[in-house]
Amino acid sequence: MRRRPAVSPLLEVEGLAKRFGGLQAVRDLSFRVDEGEIVALIGPNGAGKTTVFGLLSGFLRPDGGEVRFRGRSIVGLPPHRINALGLARTFQIVRPFPRLTVLRNVTVGALARHPDPAEAERRAAAILEEVGLAAKRDQPAAGLTLAERKRLELARALATEPALLLLDEVMAGLTATETERIVALVRDIHARGVSILLIEHVMRAVMSLSGRIIVLNYGERIAEGRPEEVAADPRVIQAYLGEADEHGPAAD
Protein backbone atom coordinates (compact mmCIF):
# COMPACT_ATOMS: atom_id res chain seq x y z
CA MET A 1 0.00 0.00 0.00
CA ARG A 2 1.30 3.43 -0.86
CA ARG A 3 0.37 6.47 1.13
CA ARG A 4 0.29 9.67 -0.83
CA PRO A 5 -0.77 12.52 1.40
CA ALA A 6 -1.73 15.75 -0.24
CA VAL A 7 1.20 17.61 1.33
CA SER A 8 4.15 19.20 -0.45
CA PRO A 9 6.93 16.77 -1.34
CA LEU A 10 9.55 16.11 1.31
CA LEU A 11 12.53 16.06 -1.02
CA GLU A 12 12.73 17.57 -4.51
CA VAL A 13 15.80 17.13 -6.66
CA GLU A 14 16.07 19.03 -9.93
CA GLY A 15 18.79 18.80 -12.55
CA LEU A 16 21.41 17.62 -10.05
CA ALA A 17 24.92 17.30 -11.52
CA LYS A 18 28.32 16.34 -10.13
CA ARG A 19 31.58 15.82 -11.95
CA PHE A 20 34.80 14.33 -10.56
CA GLY A 21 37.57 15.29 -12.98
CA GLY A 22 36.64 13.66 -16.26
CA LEU A 23 33.88 11.54 -14.76
CA GLN A 24 30.32 12.82 -14.83
CA ALA A 25 29.18 10.99 -11.69
CA VAL A 26 25.68 12.45 -11.65
CA ARG A 27 24.00 13.97 -14.72
CA ASP A 28 20.83 16.07 -14.78
CA LEU A 29 19.09 14.00 -12.14
CA SER A 30 15.59 14.90 -11.02
CA PHE A 31 13.30 13.05 -8.66
CA ARG A 32 11.20 13.55 -5.57
CA VAL A 33 10.36 11.74 -2.39
CA ASP A 34 6.99 12.37 -0.81
CA GLU A 35 6.14 12.12 2.83
CA GLY A 36 5.49 8.53 3.90
CA GLU A 37 7.27 6.93 0.96
CA ILE A 38 9.98 4.31 0.78
CA VAL A 39 11.94 4.94 -2.41
CA ALA A 40 14.84 2.80 -3.58
CA LEU A 41 17.76 4.08 -5.61
CA ILE A 42 19.31 1.18 -7.51
CA GLY A 43 21.80 0.73 -10.30
CA PRO A 44 24.98 -1.12 -11.19
CA ASN A 45 28.18 -0.43 -9.26
CA GLY A 46 29.53 3.01 -10.06
CA ALA A 47 26.16 4.34 -11.21
CA GLY A 48 26.47 7.33 -8.89
CA LYS A 49 24.12 6.31 -6.10
CA THR A 50 26.40 7.08 -3.19
CA THR A 51 27.43 10.33 -4.87
CA VAL A 52 23.74 11.31 -4.89
CA PHE A 53 23.60 10.66 -1.13
CA GLY A 54 26.71 12.77 -0.65
CA LEU A 55 25.09 15.61 -2.57
CA LEU A 56 21.80 15.39 -0.69
CA SER A 57 23.40 15.27 2.76
CA GLY A 58 25.81 18.16 2.22
CA PHE A 59 29.06 16.16 2.09
CA LEU A 60 29.49 16.99 -1.59
CA ARG A 61 28.64 20.23 -3.33
CA PRO A 62 26.75 19.83 -6.60
CA ASP A 63 28.09 21.46 -9.77
CA GLY A 64 24.55 22.27 -10.74
CA GLY A 65 20.94 21.69 -9.89
CA GLU A 66 18.70 22.22 -6.92
CA VAL A 67 17.83 20.20 -3.85
CA ARG A 68 14.86 21.26 -1.77
CA PHE A 69 13.96 19.65 1.52
CA ARG A 70 10.56 20.52 3.01
CA GLY A 71 10.35 23.32 0.48
CA ARG A 72 13.68 25.04 1.22
CA SER A 73 16.90 24.83 -0.71
CA ILE A 74 19.62 22.91 1.11
CA VAL A 75 22.38 23.25 -1.47
CA GLY A 76 25.55 24.56 0.19
CA LEU A 77 24.44 23.87 3.76
CA PRO A 78 26.90 21.92 5.93
CA PRO A 79 25.85 18.35 6.82
CA HIS A 80 24.94 19.14 10.44
CA ARG A 81 22.51 21.87 9.31
CA ILE A 82 20.87 19.49 6.86
CA ASN A 83 20.62 16.95 9.65
CA ALA A 84 19.00 19.56 11.88
CA LEU A 85 16.34 20.12 9.20
CA GLY A 86 15.42 16.45 9.43
CA LEU A 87 17.45 14.66 6.78
CA ALA A 88 19.77 11.98 8.17
CA ARG A 89 22.06 9.57 6.36
CA THR A 90 24.01 6.39 7.03
CA PHE A 91 27.34 5.55 5.42
CA GLN A 92 27.84 2.64 3.05
CA ILE A 93 31.14 1.89 4.74
CA VAL A 94 29.98 2.14 8.32
CA ARG A 95 31.58 4.86 10.41
CA PRO A 96 31.01 4.18 14.10
CA PHE A 97 32.91 6.18 16.71
CA PRO A 98 35.17 3.19 17.43
CA ARG A 99 36.41 3.96 20.95
CA LEU A 100 33.06 5.19 22.24
CA THR A 101 30.53 2.75 23.64
CA VAL A 102 27.55 1.68 21.57
CA LEU A 103 25.28 3.76 23.80
CA ARG A 104 27.53 6.81 23.48
CA ASN A 105 27.54 6.46 19.68
CA VAL A 106 23.78 6.74 19.57
CA THR A 107 23.67 9.41 22.28
CA VAL A 108 25.74 11.67 20.00
CA GLY A 109 22.88 11.50 17.49
CA ALA A 110 20.20 12.06 20.13
CA LEU A 111 21.99 15.17 21.49
CA ALA A 112 21.04 17.01 18.31
CA ARG A 113 17.44 17.28 19.53
CA HIS A 114 17.98 16.76 23.27
CA PRO A 115 20.89 18.83 24.62
CA ASP A 116 20.56 17.33 28.10
CA PRO A 117 22.86 14.28 28.10
CA ALA A 118 20.65 12.32 30.52
CA GLU A 119 17.62 12.77 28.28
CA ALA A 120 19.65 12.04 25.13
CA GLU A 121 20.97 8.88 26.75
CA ARG A 122 17.43 7.72 27.62
CA ARG A 123 16.39 8.21 23.98
CA ALA A 124 19.50 6.43 22.76
CA ALA A 125 18.85 3.48 25.07
CA ALA A 126 15.29 3.18 23.74
CA ILE A 127 16.57 3.18 20.15
CA LEU A 128 19.13 0.50 21.01
CA GLU A 129 16.27 -1.66 22.30
CA GLU A 130 14.47 -1.10 19.04
CA VAL A 131 17.39 -2.08 16.81
CA GLY A 132 18.35 -5.01 19.06
CA LEU A 133 21.68 -3.71 20.32
CA ALA A 134 20.69 -3.11 23.94
CA ALA A 135 22.84 -5.99 25.17
CA LYS A 136 25.93 -4.36 23.64
CA ARG A 137 25.33 -0.85 24.92
CA ASP A 138 28.41 -0.63 27.13
CA GLN A 139 30.86 -2.16 24.67
CA PRO A 140 33.14 -0.03 22.51
CA ALA A 141 31.71 0.15 18.99
CA ALA A 142 34.99 -1.16 17.57
CA GLY A 143 34.15 -4.63 18.89
CA LEU A 144 30.86 -5.07 17.01
CA THR A 145 30.28 -7.46 14.10
CA LEU A 146 29.49 -6.02 10.68
CA ALA A 147 25.77 -6.75 11.10
CA GLU A 148 25.80 -4.98 14.45
CA ARG A 149 27.71 -2.02 13.05
CA LYS A 150 25.14 -1.64 10.30
CA ARG A 151 22.42 -1.51 12.92
CA LEU A 152 24.44 0.93 15.00
CA GLU A 153 24.85 3.16 11.95
CA LEU A 154 21.08 3.08 11.50
CA ALA A 155 20.43 3.69 15.20
CA ARG A 156 22.69 6.76 15.28
CA ALA A 157 20.96 8.28 12.27
CA LEU A 158 17.56 7.44 13.73
CA ALA A 159 18.49 9.13 17.02
CA THR A 160 18.64 12.48 15.22
CA GLU A 161 14.88 12.08 14.67
CA PRO A 162 14.84 12.56 10.91
CA ALA A 163 11.81 13.05 8.68
CA LEU A 164 13.74 11.47 5.82
CA LEU A 165 16.33 8.75 6.32
CA LEU A 166 18.91 7.99 3.63
CA LEU A 167 20.08 4.39 4.00
CA ASP A 168 23.19 3.49 2.02
CA GLU A 169 23.41 -0.30 1.61
CA VAL A 170 22.51 -1.18 5.18
CA MET A 171 22.04 -4.80 4.07
CA ALA A 172 25.22 -5.32 2.09
CA GLY A 173 27.38 -8.15 3.40
CA LEU A 174 24.74 -9.52 5.76
CA THR A 175 23.41 -13.08 5.94
CA ALA A 176 19.83 -13.82 4.86
CA THR A 177 18.61 -13.86 8.46
CA GLU A 178 20.36 -10.60 9.31
CA THR A 179 18.92 -9.04 6.15
CA GLU A 180 15.40 -10.06 7.15
CA ARG A 181 15.86 -8.43 10.53
CA ILE A 182 16.99 -5.18 8.94
CA VAL A 183 14.07 -5.26 6.49
CA ALA A 184 11.67 -5.66 9.42
CA LEU A 185 13.45 -2.82 11.22
CA VAL A 186 13.18 -0.51 8.21
CA ARG A 187 9.47 -1.31 8.04
CA ASP A 188 9.04 -0.42 11.72
CA ILE A 189 10.87 2.87 11.27
CA HIS A 190 8.71 3.66 8.26
CA ALA A 191 5.55 2.78 10.17
CA ARG A 192 6.47 5.46 12.71
CA GLY A 193 6.24 8.08 9.99
CA VAL A 194 9.84 8.33 8.77
CA SER A 195 10.18 8.50 4.99
CA ILE A 196 13.02 6.50 3.52
CA LEU A 197 15.31 6.72 0.52
CA LEU A 198 17.53 3.69 0.26
CA ILE A 199 20.40 2.47 -1.87
CA GLU A 200 20.41 -1.29 -1.99
CA HIS A 201 21.75 -4.17 -4.03
CA VAL A 202 19.78 -6.86 -2.23
CA MET A 203 16.93 -7.06 -4.73
CA ARG A 204 14.51 -9.10 -2.68
CA ALA A 205 14.64 -6.44 0.02
CA VAL A 206 14.28 -3.63 -2.51
CA MET A 207 11.28 -5.28 -4.13
CA SER A 208 9.48 -5.96 -0.86
CA LEU A 209 10.20 -2.61 0.81
CA SER A 210 9.94 0.08 -1.80
CA GLY A 211 6.85 1.71 -3.14
CA ARG A 212 8.90 3.21 -5.94
CA ILE A 213 12.27 2.49 -7.50
CA ILE A 214 14.60 4.87 -9.31
CA VAL A 215 17.25 3.24 -11.50
CA LEU A 216 20.53 5.02 -12.15
CA ASN A 217 23.16 4.13 -14.72
CA TYR A 218 26.23 6.24 -15.49
CA GLY A 219 24.82 8.98 -13.27
CA GLU A 220 21.53 9.22 -15.13
CA ARG A 221 18.06 8.09 -14.31
CA ILE A 222 17.16 5.37 -16.80
CA ALA A 223 13.92 4.17 -15.25
CA GLU A 224 11.49 4.89 -12.46
CA GLY A 225 8.35 3.21 -11.25
CA ARG A 226 6.76 0.58 -9.10
CA PRO A 227 8.94 -2.47 -8.41
CA GLU A 228 7.18 -4.74 -10.93
CA GLU A 229 7.37 -2.07 -13.64
CA VAL A 230 11.06 -1.50 -13.10
CA ALA A 231 11.86 -5.22 -13.02
CA ALA A 232 10.23 -5.63 -16.42
CA ASP A 233 11.89 -2.57 -17.99
CA PRO A 234 14.20 -3.62 -20.85
CA ARG A 235 16.61 -0.70 -20.20
CA VAL A 236 17.05 -1.85 -16.61
CA ILE A 237 17.68 -5.45 -17.63
CA GLN A 238 20.20 -4.28 -20.20
CA ALA A 239 21.99 -2.03 -17.72
CA TYR A 240 22.44 -4.89 -15.32
CA LEU A 241 23.20 -7.66 -17.82
CA GLY A 242 25.54 -5.40 -19.74
CA GLU A 243 27.55 -5.08 -16.55
CA ALA A 244 27.56 -8.87 -16.05
CA ASP A 245 27.12 -7.95 -12.44
CA GLU A 246 26.54 -10.53 -9.77
CA HIS A 247 24.11 -8.13 -8.13
CA GLY A 248 21.66 -8.23 -11.10
CA PRO A 249 17.94 -7.85 -10.51
CA ALA A 250 17.40 -11.61 -10.71
CA ALA A 251 20.22 -12.40 -8.34
CA ASP A 252 20.13 -11.66 -4.66
Place this chain on the structure above:
Amino acid sequence: MTALVLAALGVLLVLPAVLPSYALTVFTFTFFYAYLGQAWNLLGGYAGQLSVGHAAFVGIGAYTSAMLAREAGLTPWLGMFVGGALAAVLGAVIGYLGFRFGLRGFYFVLLTVAFAEVCRIAALNTEAIGGALGLYITFTGNPRQFQFQDPRAYYYIALGLVLAATAVTALVERRRFGIYLTAIREDEGAAEAAGVPTFRYKMLAMVASSFLAGLGGTFYAFYLFSLQPNTVFGIPLSVEIVIRPIVGGAGTLLGPIVGSFILSPLAELSRYAFAAGGWSGAHLIVYGVLLVVVVLFFPQGAVPWLRRLLGRAQP
Protein backbone atom coordinates in the same frame (compact mmCIF):
# COMPACT_ATOMS: atom_id res chain seq x y z
CA MET B 1 39.16 4.61 41.91
CA THR B 2 37.36 7.53 43.57
CA ALA B 3 38.61 6.51 47.01
CA LEU B 4 42.11 6.23 45.62
CA VAL B 5 41.93 9.72 44.11
CA LEU B 6 40.60 11.25 47.33
CA ALA B 7 43.30 9.56 49.37
CA ALA B 8 45.99 10.84 46.99
CA LEU B 9 44.51 14.32 47.24
CA GLY B 10 44.59 14.19 51.03
CA VAL B 11 48.24 13.21 50.98
CA LEU B 12 49.09 16.02 48.56
CA LEU B 13 47.38 18.57 50.82
CA VAL B 14 49.49 17.72 53.89
CA LEU B 15 52.69 16.83 52.05
CA PRO B 16 54.32 20.32 52.10
CA ALA B 17 54.55 20.11 55.89
CA VAL B 18 57.20 17.41 55.60
CA LEU B 19 58.77 17.88 52.16
CA PRO B 20 62.29 19.24 51.77
CA SER B 21 62.48 22.28 49.52
CA TYR B 22 63.87 20.47 46.47
CA ALA B 23 61.05 17.92 46.55
CA LEU B 24 58.58 20.78 46.96
CA THR B 25 59.90 22.27 43.71
CA VAL B 26 59.56 18.95 41.90
CA PHE B 27 55.96 18.63 43.06
CA THR B 28 55.17 22.21 42.11
CA PHE B 29 56.45 21.60 38.59
CA THR B 30 54.58 18.31 38.47
CA PHE B 31 51.30 20.08 39.23
CA PHE B 32 52.01 22.95 36.89
CA TYR B 33 52.79 20.68 33.92
CA ALA B 34 49.75 18.57 34.80
CA TYR B 35 47.71 21.77 34.63
CA LEU B 36 49.11 22.73 31.21
CA GLY B 37 48.57 19.13 30.08
CA GLN B 38 44.96 19.31 31.21
CA ALA B 39 44.49 22.55 29.26
CA TRP B 40 45.93 20.82 26.18
CA ASN B 41 43.85 17.69 26.86
CA LEU B 42 40.58 19.46 26.10
CA LEU B 43 41.71 20.19 22.53
CA GLY B 44 44.24 17.46 21.85
CA GLY B 45 42.87 14.63 23.96
CA TYR B 46 39.10 15.03 23.80
CA ALA B 47 38.65 16.79 20.45
CA GLY B 48 41.66 15.03 18.86
CA GLN B 49 43.15 18.22 17.41
CA LEU B 50 46.86 17.81 17.98
CA SER B 51 48.45 21.12 18.92
CA VAL B 52 52.21 21.22 19.34
CA GLY B 53 52.20 24.99 19.78
CA HIS B 54 50.70 25.41 23.20
CA ALA B 55 53.84 27.21 24.40
CA ALA B 56 52.55 30.18 22.40
CA PHE B 57 49.58 30.51 24.75
CA VAL B 58 51.71 30.11 27.87
CA GLY B 59 54.14 32.71 26.52
CA ILE B 60 51.45 35.24 25.70
CA GLY B 61 49.88 34.77 29.13
CA ALA B 62 53.26 35.12 30.85
CA TYR B 63 54.43 38.21 28.97
CA THR B 64 51.02 39.89 29.24
CA SER B 65 50.70 39.70 33.00
CA ALA B 66 54.40 40.49 33.54
CA MET B 67 54.22 43.56 31.31
CA LEU B 68 50.93 44.72 32.82
CA ALA B 69 52.42 44.40 36.30
CA ARG B 70 55.59 46.27 35.35
CA GLU B 71 54.18 49.00 33.15
CA ALA B 72 50.66 49.53 34.52
CA GLY B 73 51.00 48.20 38.03
CA LEU B 74 48.17 45.76 37.45
CA THR B 75 48.17 42.89 39.89
CA PRO B 76 48.97 39.58 38.17
CA TRP B 77 45.85 38.13 39.81
CA LEU B 78 43.90 40.19 37.27
CA GLY B 79 46.60 40.27 34.64
CA MET B 80 46.41 36.52 34.34
CA PHE B 81 42.88 36.80 32.96
CA VAL B 82 43.97 39.43 30.45
CA GLY B 83 46.77 37.06 29.44
CA GLY B 84 44.32 34.19 29.17
CA ALA B 85 42.01 36.28 27.02
CA LEU B 86 44.83 37.29 24.65
CA ALA B 87 45.94 33.67 24.41
CA ALA B 88 42.35 32.72 23.58
CA VAL B 89 42.31 35.32 20.79
CA LEU B 90 45.42 33.75 19.29
CA GLY B 91 43.82 30.33 19.77
CA ALA B 92 40.75 31.52 17.87
CA VAL B 93 42.91 32.80 15.00
CA ILE B 94 44.85 29.52 14.74
CA GLY B 95 41.63 27.53 15.09
CA TYR B 96 39.83 29.53 12.44
CA LEU B 97 42.66 29.09 9.94
CA GLY B 98 43.08 25.41 10.71
CA PHE B 99 39.46 24.36 10.91
CA ARG B 100 38.00 26.62 8.22
CA PHE B 101 40.51 25.39 5.71
CA GLY B 102 40.27 21.78 6.84
CA LEU B 103 43.85 21.29 8.05
CA ARG B 104 43.94 17.92 9.77
CA GLY B 105 46.55 15.65 11.30
CA PHE B 106 50.09 16.69 10.49
CA TYR B 107 48.98 19.87 8.77
CA PHE B 108 47.28 21.11 11.90
CA VAL B 109 50.37 20.17 13.94
CA LEU B 110 52.54 22.21 11.58
CA LEU B 111 50.18 25.18 11.77
CA THR B 112 50.35 25.26 15.57
CA VAL B 113 54.15 24.86 15.56
CA ALA B 114 54.48 27.65 13.01
CA PHE B 115 52.39 30.08 15.06
CA ALA B 116 54.37 29.34 18.21
CA GLU B 117 57.61 29.93 16.30
CA VAL B 118 56.30 33.22 14.93
CA CYS B 119 55.51 34.29 18.51
CA ARG B 120 58.98 33.27 19.67
CA ILE B 121 60.74 35.19 16.90
CA ALA B 122 58.49 38.21 17.37
CA ALA B 123 59.27 38.24 21.10
CA LEU B 124 63.01 37.90 20.40
CA ASN B 125 62.85 41.00 18.21
CA THR B 126 60.59 43.19 20.31
CA GLU B 127 62.80 45.40 22.47
CA ALA B 128 59.84 46.76 24.42
CA ILE B 129 59.34 43.38 26.08
CA GLY B 130 63.03 42.73 26.59
CA GLY B 131 63.89 41.15 23.26
CA ALA B 132 66.44 38.37 23.35
CA LEU B 133 67.55 39.39 26.84
CA GLY B 134 64.15 38.51 28.19
CA LEU B 135 62.08 39.97 30.96
CA TYR B 136 63.05 39.88 34.61
CA ILE B 137 60.68 40.33 37.50
CA THR B 138 61.99 41.89 40.67
CA PHE B 139 61.25 39.77 43.68
CA THR B 140 59.15 41.64 46.24
CA GLY B 141 57.60 38.73 48.09
CA ASN B 142 54.29 40.59 48.01
CA PRO B 143 51.31 38.21 47.61
CA ARG B 144 49.41 40.93 45.73
CA GLN B 145 52.21 40.73 43.16
CA PHE B 146 51.75 36.95 42.93
CA GLN B 147 54.97 36.54 44.90
CA PHE B 148 55.53 34.62 48.09
CA GLN B 149 58.35 34.21 50.59
CA ASP B 150 57.18 30.70 51.35
CA PRO B 151 57.61 28.31 48.39
CA ARG B 152 54.72 26.26 49.77
CA ALA B 153 52.37 28.96 48.46
CA TYR B 154 53.42 28.13 44.90
CA TYR B 155 52.88 24.45 45.64
CA TYR B 156 49.28 25.13 46.68
CA ILE B 157 48.59 27.51 43.82
CA ALA B 158 49.84 24.96 41.28
CA LEU B 159 47.77 22.27 42.99
CA GLY B 160 44.75 24.58 42.87
CA LEU B 161 45.30 25.23 39.16
CA VAL B 162 45.40 21.56 38.25
CA LEU B 163 42.38 20.78 40.44
CA ALA B 164 40.39 23.64 38.88
CA ALA B 165 41.31 22.59 35.33
CA THR B 166 40.42 19.00 36.15
CA ALA B 167 37.07 20.07 37.62
CA VAL B 168 36.32 22.05 34.46
CA THR B 169 37.28 19.05 32.33
CA ALA B 170 35.12 16.72 34.45
CA LEU B 171 32.19 19.07 33.91
CA VAL B 172 32.82 19.31 30.17
CA GLU B 173 33.27 15.55 29.84
CA ARG B 174 29.76 14.92 31.06
CA ARG B 175 27.96 17.55 29.02
CA ARG B 176 27.01 17.75 25.35
CA PHE B 177 30.17 19.79 24.70
CA GLY B 178 32.47 17.00 25.85
CA ILE B 179 30.51 14.22 24.17
CA TYR B 180 30.59 16.14 20.90
CA LEU B 181 34.37 16.64 21.20
CA THR B 182 34.97 12.90 21.52
CA ALA B 183 32.69 12.26 18.53
CA ILE B 184 34.75 14.75 16.50
CA ARG B 185 37.95 12.99 17.54
CA GLU B 186 36.62 9.57 16.57
CA ASP B 187 35.20 10.50 13.15
CA GLU B 188 34.57 14.06 12.15
CA GLY B 189 32.47 13.24 9.08
CA ALA B 190 30.27 10.82 10.97
CA ALA B 191 29.87 13.44 13.70
CA GLU B 192 28.69 16.01 11.14
CA ALA B 193 26.22 13.48 9.75
CA ALA B 194 24.91 12.91 13.28
CA GLY B 195 24.19 16.62 13.64
CA VAL B 196 27.38 17.84 15.35
CA PRO B 197 28.43 21.37 14.27
CA THR B 198 32.06 20.28 14.13
CA PHE B 199 33.59 23.65 13.23
CA ARG B 200 31.90 25.45 16.10
CA TYR B 201 32.85 22.81 18.66
CA LYS B 202 36.47 22.61 17.53
CA MET B 203 36.66 26.40 17.84
CA LEU B 204 35.18 26.26 21.35
CA ALA B 205 37.70 23.60 22.37
CA MET B 206 40.55 25.68 20.92
CA VAL B 207 39.47 28.86 22.72
CA ALA B 208 38.94 27.10 26.07
CA SER B 209 42.25 25.25 25.80
CA SER B 210 44.29 28.31 24.85
CA PHE B 211 42.61 30.41 27.55
CA LEU B 212 43.57 27.89 30.24
CA ALA B 213 47.12 27.60 28.92
CA GLY B 214 47.32 31.42 28.91
CA LEU B 215 46.29 31.57 32.57
CA GLY B 216 49.13 29.18 33.31
CA GLY B 217 51.56 31.66 31.78
CA THR B 218 51.17 33.98 34.76
CA PHE B 219 52.18 31.22 37.16
CA TYR B 220 55.19 30.50 34.95
CA ALA B 221 56.26 34.16 34.98
CA PHE B 222 55.87 34.77 38.70
CA TYR B 223 57.24 31.44 39.81
CA LEU B 224 60.42 31.64 37.71
CA PHE B 225 60.82 35.46 37.75
CA SER B 226 62.34 35.46 34.29
CA LEU B 227 60.95 35.08 30.80
CA GLN B 228 63.10 34.14 27.81
CA PRO B 229 61.45 33.94 24.39
CA ASN B 230 63.36 30.75 23.59
CA THR B 231 62.09 28.93 26.65
CA VAL B 232 58.58 30.28 27.16
CA PHE B 233 57.65 30.25 23.45
CA GLY B 234 59.95 27.40 22.43
CA ILE B 235 59.12 24.04 20.90
CA PRO B 236 60.59 22.19 23.93
CA LEU B 237 57.90 23.66 26.19
CA SER B 238 55.20 22.69 23.68
CA VAL B 239 56.57 19.15 23.71
CA GLU B 240 56.57 19.09 27.53
CA ILE B 241 52.89 20.07 27.43
CA VAL B 242 51.92 17.44 24.86
CA ILE B 243 53.90 14.49 26.15
CA ARG B 244 52.34 14.25 29.63
CA PRO B 245 48.72 13.72 28.60
CA ILE B 246 49.83 11.34 25.85
CA VAL B 247 51.84 9.20 28.27
CA GLY B 248 49.09 9.38 30.89
CA GLY B 249 46.20 8.90 28.49
CA ALA B 250 44.97 11.60 26.11
CA GLY B 251 41.26 12.26 26.38
CA THR B 252 41.00 10.83 29.89
CA LEU B 253 40.31 12.99 32.93
CA LEU B 254 43.32 11.87 34.93
CA GLY B 255 45.69 11.28 32.01
CA PRO B 256 47.57 14.59 32.22
CA ILE B 257 48.01 14.24 35.99
CA VAL B 258 49.22 10.64 35.88
CA GLY B 259 51.47 11.53 32.94
CA SER B 260 52.94 14.45 34.83
CA PHE B 261 53.61 12.32 37.90
CA ILE B 262 55.50 9.89 35.68
CA LEU B 263 57.40 12.42 33.61
CA SER B 264 58.02 15.52 35.71
CA PRO B 265 60.03 13.80 38.46
CA LEU B 266 61.78 11.70 35.82
CA ALA B 267 62.71 14.83 33.89
CA GLU B 268 63.94 16.56 37.03
CA LEU B 269 66.00 13.61 38.23
CA SER B 270 67.53 12.77 34.87
CA ARG B 271 68.22 16.44 34.19
CA TYR B 272 69.93 16.64 37.55
CA ALA B 273 71.89 13.42 37.01
CA PHE B 274 72.93 14.15 33.44
CA ALA B 275 73.75 17.79 34.08
CA ALA B 276 76.06 16.69 36.88
CA GLY B 277 77.99 14.64 34.34
CA GLY B 278 78.09 17.52 31.88
CA TRP B 279 75.36 15.96 29.75
CA SER B 280 72.72 18.66 29.95
CA GLY B 281 69.84 18.02 27.60
CA ALA B 282 70.35 14.28 27.76
CA HIS B 283 67.09 13.92 29.71
CA LEU B 284 65.37 14.35 26.36
CA ILE B 285 66.73 10.93 25.39
CA VAL B 286 64.85 9.51 28.38
CA TYR B 287 61.69 11.19 27.03
CA GLY B 288 62.29 9.69 23.62
CA VAL B 289 62.76 6.18 24.97
CA LEU B 290 59.71 6.49 27.20
CA LEU B 291 57.59 7.77 24.31
CA VAL B 292 58.61 4.80 22.17
CA VAL B 293 57.67 2.43 25.01
CA VAL B 294 54.30 4.12 25.46
CA VAL B 295 53.48 4.11 21.75
CA LEU B 296 54.47 0.45 21.44
CA PHE B 297 52.92 -0.99 24.57
CA PHE B 298 50.36 1.49 25.92
CA PRO B 299 49.13 3.40 22.86
CA GLN B 300 46.14 4.75 24.82
CA GLY B 301 48.33 5.88 27.69
CA ALA B 302 48.68 4.82 31.30
CA VAL B 303 45.19 5.60 32.60
CA PRO B 304 43.21 3.27 30.27
CA TRP B 305 45.81 0.59 30.99
CA LEU B 306 45.43 1.06 34.75
CA ARG B 307 41.67 1.01 34.38
CA ARG B 308 41.83 -2.33 32.57
CA LEU B 309 44.14 -3.57 35.27
CA LEU B 310 41.52 -2.62 37.84
CA GLY B 311 38.87 -4.33 35.72
CA ARG B 312 36.94 -1.30 34.59
CA ALA B 313 35.60 -0.67 31.10
CA GLN B 314 35.99 2.63 29.29
CA PRO B 315 33.26 5.15 30.10
